[in-house]
Amino acid sequence: MAWAFAQLRAGRVLKALDVATRFEVAVRTVYRDTAFMRDQWNLPLEYDHARQTWRLTGETTALPPFVLSEGELLAIYFAEKVVAQYRGTPYERELTSAFRKLATQFPDEVIVQPERLLSFLEIDPGPLPEANPAVFRDIMAGIGRGRSLRIRYASASSGRTLDRLVERCRVLNVRGTWYLVAWDERRQAIRNFALQRIHDVRVTETSSSRASQFDLRQHMADAFGIERGKRPVNVVIRFSAAQAPYVRERAWHRSARVQDRIDGGCVLRMRVAVTSELERWLLQYGPDAEVMRPKSLRDAIATRLRAAARLYS
Secondary structure: OHHHHHHOOOOOOOOOHHHHHOOOOOOOOOOOHHHHHHHOOOOEEEEEEEOOEEEOOOOOOOOOOOOOHHHHHHHHHHHHHHHHHOOOOHHHHHHHHHHHHHHHEEEOOOOOOOHHHHHOOOOOOOOOOOOHHHHHHHHHHHHOEEEEEEEEEEEEOOEEEEEEEEEEEEEEEEEEEEEEEEEEOOOOOOEEEHHHHEEEEEEEEEEEEOOHHOOHHHOOOOOOOOOOOOEEEEEEEEEOOOOOOHHOOOOOOOOOOEEEEEOOOOOEEEEEEOOOOHHHHHHOOOHEEEEEEOOHHHHHHHHHHHHHHHOOO
């Protein structure tokens, strides 16, 4: 709605289909929002039925002030606490400043004591790797300009540090860790690069030719976490009654389904790629998780558990 208001103030007309396409929403959502702008914000909006467009018919200088409930204010404060915990980006200071400016616009009737919130609200995301803020900033600048990037990357698996030319770049945060997901010219495939292991970034003058062909959400659809693995398979895991409540309360994957058992346990079914990341997740449950399918994953977990048991024999 703020974008639409800016377009109207600039003397442009709005068409529902254009707005819906830009923001990837339904056309009916656009009609509902423009009706809100006209009826609740009292904007002088006129709708042309023949052209199916809106335009401003009078002068207006700014959007009306917004009113937040105490719950909404608490949600914004909570979001600020979350952002503050995710270090390693050049936007931390700017985000904090933005929240401060928002706070100055809150209506007087909503009063919340920040020190009171501090007494009972705290967030601990655990030990997270910190990306170099300069690396983060340069990557975002290159992506914003639609350029290929030359990065110096220290591979954890091979132990080697090599220069890589990447394009089709996207930045992804998975469980608190930042990754650059990009097409690697050296490997001729899309690869994940942990930002904390990128030591240098050079923005090239070459346009990223495949930028519009990369759907990150679809690319990661079969991944359990950040590792994509090969083709997805049906994974079935039986959890004990002790762990079942914790398994039920989380959405582990978009394909995940949980079936309760008579003994109080549960069975988790999902279609994902089998990776070392999935194996590490299963190993943390020890005897409280049993892989039923596929057999290859069951055998791999059994081998790892026997090796671990030998350390303590």
